Amino acid sequence: MQQRIPDATIRRLPAYLRWLSTCNLERVTSGILGQATGFSSEQIRKDLAYFGAFGTRGVGYDVKALRQEILRILQLDRGVRAVVVGAGHLGTALVRYVGQSRQRDLEIVAVVDNDSDIIGTTIGHVSVEPIEKLEQLVEEYDIGMAVLTLPASAAVEIAERLANAGVHAFLNFAPVPVCTKRFDVFVQQIDLTLEMQALSYFVQARQPHPIP
């Protein structure tokens, strides 16, 4: 097979993965998985079919094999190491959040900040390093992903440094576009203020109880 897998599919895979990792079942049907994750069964079958048929007709999917396959697609089977830049509240929350699920597939291996008061302390089990060591850390840990939770003023420059050091994937919480000129990096922007503003529209738009 091997046609391009749509972005929308990629974004759903982690949700499937989480459920498969916690369901304690051997087999599952697209209907059950859909019920659990909130997507339609057709959509799940289509998503899974993109990377080859792993289901058995009349039966369903083998949970363990399917889980392994999704890990492979997402490149999580070989482990991805991430650095969090900015040890403020948001950075701290993220480290704690990701760290508590003791999984080897995605790991935050370092937090970087420029505040000398907190450099040397640890968040979760991750130590806070000075911003100067950025490139060194990327090299040392083979870091492939960076999470930017720092002020807009610093984000652009730091992102550029990371990209030059070989980091190709960013989750950017700073309200400023980064690495706009580079085509070798992928930036997922999350702007919490904009999310809330967009949500405001739905405060009124969603009608009370339209027929299901």
Next chain:
Amino acid sequence: MQQRIPDATIRRLPAYLRWLSTCNLERVTSGILGQATGFSSEQIRKDLAYFGAFGTRGVGYDVKALRQEILRILQLDRGVRAVVVGAGHLGTALVRYVGQSRQRDLEIVAVVDNDSDIIGTTIGHVSVEPIEKLEQLVEEYDIGMAVLTLPASAAVEIAERLANAGVHAFLNFAPVPVCTKRFDVFVQQIDLTLEMQALSYFVQARQPHPIP
């Protein structure tokens, strides 16, 4: 006019709004706005045309009028009050973040938690209230939106309470679906772990320097 405005358009409006609020210009063209926000000029013209023609041919758009119009569409012109449930690192980050932009359009008016050690303290200029006062706060401040930054175990129940109290829009950071049975509420799910896992795919998928 008055046809349905696509969701994709709604999600772009806040980005336009931010730029319009900070550009210090009187007039703007779709090309300039596109350059600044990273969208195509055609897309911007289409988006803006959904709610009536406000541009002038050959000239562009009046910044102040356009900004006001977007505020109106997003229902931000009458002000939206939000409550943050959970005063952990993520909740704290959000309150600080939204609070520092001293705007009247979207305001976090209360933080709620169940930890007696922090109840009564303030975050930014917002005081932390006990979880028991949830319904009372919704009533008192006419709250239309809730941000859930609490453990999954508590999220479902609290969301239900909020929905019953009249809150119709949620930004949910808890890794569990809430208000799944209700059609009178809109839930925007943000799961930071899932975002990072999806991003992992792009660590390898994005080719180095494909032709622009």
Next chain:
DNA sequence: CCCTGTGAATTTATTCACAGCA
């Protein structure tokens, strides 16, 4: 008979192309 896999139909979103007005 059940549930997968998949083409076809449909809906949604984006891009193109240009008519029309300041």
Next chain:
DNA sequence: TGCTGTGAATAAATTCACAGGG
């Protein structure tokens, strides 16, 4: 001429509908 507004074309995503294997 310059830029908006918009129908037409295209692309992307979802849903439908059903053939076919276990």
